Amino acid sequence: xxxxxxxxxxxxxxxxxxxxxxxxxxxxxxxxxxxxxxxxxxxxxxxxxxxxxxxxxxxxxxxxxxxxxxxxxxxxxxxxxxxxxxxxxxxxxxxxxxxxxxxxxxxxxxxxxxxxxxxxxxxxxxxxxxxxxxxxxxxxxxxxxxxxxxxxxxxxxxxxxxxxxxxxxxxxxxxxxxxxxxxxxxxxxxxxxxxxxxxxxxxxxxxxxxxxxxxxxxxxxxxxxxxxxxxxxxxxxxxxxxxxxxxxxxxxxxxxxxxxxxxxxxxxxxxxxxxxxxxxxxxxxxxxxxxxxxxxxxxxxxxxxxxxxxxxxxxxxxxxxxxxxxxxxxxxxxxxxxxxxxxxxxxxxxxxxxxxxxxxxxxxxxx
Amino acid sequence: xxxxxxxxxxxxxxxxxxxxxxxxxxxxxxxxxxxxxxxxxxxxxxxxxxxxxxxxxxxxxxxxxxxxxxxxxxxxxxxxxxxxxxxxxxxxxxxxxxxxxxxxxxxxxxxxxxxxxxxxxxxxxxxxxxxxxxxxxxxxxxxxxxxxxxxxxxxxxxxxxxxxxxxx
Numbered sequence: 001x002x003x004x005x006x007x008x009x010x011x012x013x014x015x016x017x018x019x020x021x022x023x024x025x026x027x028x029x030x031x032x033x034x035x036x037x038x039x040x041x042x043x044x045x046x047x048x049x050x051x052x053x054x055x056x057x058x059x060x061x062x063x064x065x066x067x068x069x070x071x072x073x074x075x076x077x078x079x080x081x082x083x084x085x086x087x088x089x090x091x092x093x094x095x096x097x098x099x100x101x102x103x104x105x106x107x108x109x110x111x112x113x114x115x116x117x118x119x120x121x122x123x124x125x126x127x128x129x130x131x132x133x134x135x136x137x138x139x140x141x142x143x144x145x146x147x148x149x150x151x152x153x154x155x156x157x158x159x160x161x162x163x164x165x166x167x168x169x170x171x172x173x174x175x176x177x178x179x180x181x182x183x184x185x186x187x188x189x190x191x192x193x194x195x196x197x198x199x200x201x202x203x204x205x206x207x208x209x210x211x212x213x214x215x216x217x218x219x220x221x222x223x224x225x226x227x228x229x230x231x232x233x234x235x236x237x238x239x240x241x242x243x244x245x246x247x248x249x250x251x252x253x254x255x256x257x258x259x260x261x262x263x264x265x266x267x268x269x270x271x272x273x274x275x276x277x278x279x280x281x282x283x284x285x286x287x288x289x290x291x292x293x294x295x296x297x298x299x300x301x302x303x304x305x306x307x308x309x310x311x312x313x314x315x316x317x318x319x320x321x322x323x324x325x326x327x328x329x330x331x332x333x334x335x336x337x338x339x340x341x342x343x344x345x346x347x348x349x350x351x352x353x354x355x356x357x358x359x360x361x362x363x364x365x366x367x
Numbered sequence: 368x369x370x371x372x373x374x375x376x377x378x379x380x381x382x383x384x385x386x387x388x389x390x391x392x393x394x395x396x397x398x399x400x401x402x403x404x405x406x407x408x409x410x411x412x413x414x415x416x417x418x419x420x421x422x423x424x425x426x427x428x429x430x431x432x433x434x435x436x437x438x439x440x441x442x443x444x445x446x447x448x449x450x451x452x453x454x455x456x457x458x459x460x461x462x463x464x465x466x467x468x469x470x471x472x473x474x475x476x477x478x479x480x481x482x483x484x485x486x487x488x489x490x491x492x493x494x495x496x497x498x499x500x501x502x503x504x505x506x507x508x509x510x511x512x513x514x515x516x517x518x519x520x521x522x523x524x525x526x527x528x529x530x531x532x533x534x535x
Contacts, residue, residue: 265492268430269525272468272496281430288424289386295424295461296489305431314427315398316391 252354258302259338259347261354264288265296281305285334285355286326287313292363299358301351307337327359373403377415382456386423398428404435410443417451420462429458433466445472452478457487464493471500476509483513491522499529507533 253260255270258280262270267282282300284291291298312318312333320326331352338348376396383389383397397419404412416432424430436444448470451463464482467475475497482494498506507530514526 265489265496268465269496269499272500277433281427284424284427287426289426294489296492305434308427309398309431311427315394316426317386 253302253351256302258304259343259351260302261351261358262300262302263296264298264300267300267302271302276302279304281308283308283311283334284313285330286323286359287318287330289313289317290319290323290326292323297362299355299362301334301355303334303338304341307341310337323359327356331356368399368403370403370407370409373400374411374415376400377412377419380421381415381418382459383419383421383425385421386425389421389423389425391426394426394428397425398431401428401432401435408435408438410439413439413444414447414451417447417463417466418454418456418459420456420458422456422458429462430465432462433469436466437469441470441472444470445474448472449474449478452482457490460485461487461489461493464490464497467497468500471497471502473501473503473505476501476505480509480513483509483517488519488522491517491519492525495522495525495529499533502533 255262255266256272256274256276257270258276260267260270260282262282264282264284268277271277271280271282280302283303284295284298284300286299288295288298293299308314312329318326318329320329334352334355335348339345377400380393380397384393386394401416404416413436416435419432420429444466448463448467451459452467452475454460454463460482464479467479479494479498479501482490485491495510498510510526510530510533514523514530517523517526
């Protein structure tokens with residue numbers, strides 16, 4: 001309750017009229033918002049040019065789930081005629097529906113401070129939202145509004161599309177919950193850490209995957225932390241922490257992404273382009289020293305350097321006598337290491353299967 | 368390991384023994400030297416590392432050497448890269464091309480362009496990757512001129528991709 005009050009208190013930062021207007025728009029039961037189709041996605045975008053000059057306009061209400069105190073049911077995007085944008089989180093609190101602006105007000109603070117890099121997937125998603133807003137004002141079709149490029153702590157990431165996360169969730173859960181994010185879900189989930197808030201003096205980062213967690217029916221109160229709002233929450237359960245865990249085994253990473261499987265040359269170039277080379281390196285499987293391929297053509301899996309140096313083949317030649325045996329030992333080694341480092345097993349197995357396939361395709365494996 | 372020991376090891380291995388003949392202990396010492404200079408950067412290690420690459424990958428260590436070189440300013444590295452890219456040792460040229468991606472400089476274009484003419488897929492691929500980072504009109508000219516002579520489909524595809532990106 002105290003936290004809820006603190007949210008309400010934070011609303012004073014925004015126009016009172018905005019709150020009133022939003023509450024008026026929340027007439028449908030909260031549950032309906034979660035399960036309704038995406039009216040906002042197909043509806044034409046009102047032109048900013050037609051907005052009255054003195055009131056706040058709610059341009060869109062998207063069934064986009066963010067978790068906060070109790071249950072965050074929806075996301076409102078509001079555009080002021082003065083070109084100020086606000087994004088509000090609609091919270092189902094113990095006392096009923098309320099509009100919480102704290103989450104995104106906090107993000108606005110980050111923007112005002114000139115923070116243009118984030119190691120937090122959650123913040124990156126918010127960043128995408130703000131860009132979407134800007135494009136809304138230009139009358140762009142929302143369905144095609146994807147932030148194509150995001151400057152991220154680990155480099156620049158090219159977007160595959162704005163609703164990647166939602167598509168995955170639809171496939172896996174049958175529920176509509178999507179974040180406006182430039183990241184495919186696996187990319188946000190593999191984000192190595194969430195420290196930007198700590199760097200600017202806060203006590204926590206924002207943890208992504210919220211919409212996914214909501215759709216999967218997992219806890220909501222703990223998977224989104226807000227810098228400086230309310231008491232410091234207890235540490236997140238391990239399965240909710242930002243990290244390399246991923247839920248989508250259907251997404252295949254490309255060059256410059258975590259666990260990408262491909263040739264060394266292609267993977268290295270990918271890492272240069274995305275900036276991932278600071279943390280990752282293409283790890284040869286099988287070991288380059290026992291492989292018939294050249295260094296550049298050799299099959300690799302893109303892993304963190306701190307994992308690469310723990311592999312069985314780092315700084316030593318380990319030849320078990322045949323490519324098949326070497327490959328099997330390397331796969332077993334990676335399974336263990338990636339599991340120890342918190343990777344989702346299904347995703348790891350998917351990538352290791354590709355690693356085996358590409359090795360076999362490169363030849364030299366007798367039956 | 369002391370600074371002197373680390374320097375001495377590198378001086379004694381210009382370049383390292385080819386990976387298919389190297390003893391594990393030497394590879395592990397080389398990695399210790401890498402770790403030493405990672406935590407205690409010293410410009411003296413730049414040319415020594417750039418000329419330390421023996422044939423192969425030293426069981427996964429060479430690909431991590433760029434992290435040791437990366438913190439230095441371009442002015443301290445590029446002149447050494449310009450020379451190591453022309454080393455008589457193929458592996459030195461290869462890993463130097465990779466490290467060149469960290470230090471994109473017009474001063475490296477000529478040396479990287481020479482790698483494009485080598486009968487070696489890895490060198491040409493690494494060269495294109497490094498040239499891509501430099502960008503600019505001259506790199507475009509170099510890549511366009513080489514494309515018509517390139518007979519490897521994968522590298523032709525790579526050059527086309529780079530040229531497209533450079534023209535955007």
